[in-house]
Structure formats: C-alpha cells, structure tokens
Amino acid sequence: MSGRPTLMIVENEAIRAGIRLALADEAIVCAEAWDAETAIRAAMRTQPDLCLVGSQIPGGGVAAVRGICRAAPRCAAVVLAPHHDVDELIDVVRAGAVGYVPGTSVADRLQRIVRAVAANEAVVPRSMVLELLMEMRNVGSAGGLSSRESQVLGMLRRGHSTAEIAERIEIAPVTVRRHISELVHKLGVADRSELVGAAAQSVPQLRPRRTA
Secondary structure (H helix, E strand, O other), X not given: OOOOOEEEEEOOHHHHHHHXXXXXXXXXXXXXXXXXXXHHHHHHHHOOOEEEEEOOOOOOHHHHHHHHHHHOOOXXXXXXXXXXXXXXXXXXXXXXXXXXXXXXXXXXXXXXXXXXXXXXXXXXXXXXXXXXXXXHHHHHHOOOOXXXXXXXXXXXXXXXXXXXXXXXXXXXXXXXHHXXXXXXXXXXXXXXXXXXXXXXXXXXXXOOOOOO
16 A cells, blocks of 8 residues: 555444544545445445454444455455454454454554554454464364364364354354264264364364265
8 A cells, every 4th residue: 555545444433533533644534334234335435445343333343344355355454343352353354354453442553553454464463363373274274174164163162152153153053063063074073072072172183084
C-alpha cells in the first residue's frame, strides 16, 4: 500500500467513532458497517485496503471476514476481539483474516496495527502464535483428512463437545458426529474416547490408515 490505506470499520457505532478518531492520520475511512451483511456489500462497493471487524457483530465476525475477503480479494481483514480465543483465531485465519487482536486496543496500538498490515505483515499476539503454529502443523500432519475433519479433530483436541463444535462451525450436531465417526475409522482408533485422548496428547501421533 502506498500512502494512507482506505479503511472499512465494522463495529457498533461507539467503537467505530473511537477507531475513526484514533486512525484519523493513518487511514482514509471509505466505509462503515455494523453487521456482516452490510459489511460484505460495502466491501464489494468500496474495495478497501484494510478492514477492522469486530468479532461479535451481528451475523458473526467470521462470516463477515469470509464474505469481505471474497468480495474484496485485496482487502486485509483484521478481527478485533474482546478476549483471547484460540478457536476463534483459527476460524478467522481460515476465513481469510491477516490479523486477530484480542483485548481493548488503545489508539497507539491501532496505529501500529494499520502500519503493520500496510507493510504486509500479519498481526497476531505473540502469546497466541505458538498455538496457531501448532494447529497448522497438526492439520498439515494429518494427511488424508478433509479440511473439515481436521478442524473437528483440532476442536476435539481442545476439549470441545459435539454441541460446541456444531455451534462454532455452524453445522448440525449429527454432522459433527458423522465427522467423528469418519475420524475414528480413518485414524484407526477404537472409539471417540480413544480419539479424544490421543488428540489431546498430540495430533501428529494420529496417522490415517492406508487403504488398499
């Protein structure tokens, strides 16, 4: 990016006002939105360089990022979250985000974020980088699994129940159970309990069965 990047802000009105003030000298606000649907339409219309997306906006921050990245492929999306959530970090990265910023972002922090993204850098808290790398390594090591199966396996490893997995990745509980059955078969374990135990210790220990 050369010069000041164009910026779209997707948050509630009070937070948008604070971001506008904090970034007045760093970016040109080209659009604002308060929910996922409005944000995706605005991204398609304005093609911003950068988008700051609240994780808890109506319609969901993950859905907003996914739609924004499709509507404006050159836009760098950064999610602003109220707290650290490894699963949410993984979800937004999968959706196309280049940054995840938990906690309250004061003005100078927001400015650093914009400068980093303008320099084509990812923005992830140091405390979460290791967990993200481990997840990517574990998914990569589980050759033969679909991306959804790898996602379900990772969430099992982090202790999520079937209902929690279904709610977070927006599929039916019966579909989660089907993925778990496939994982049990592919990875050669006896049942869900053994799958969860092995996944909790180290996903790389799990290797898909070879089929004739």
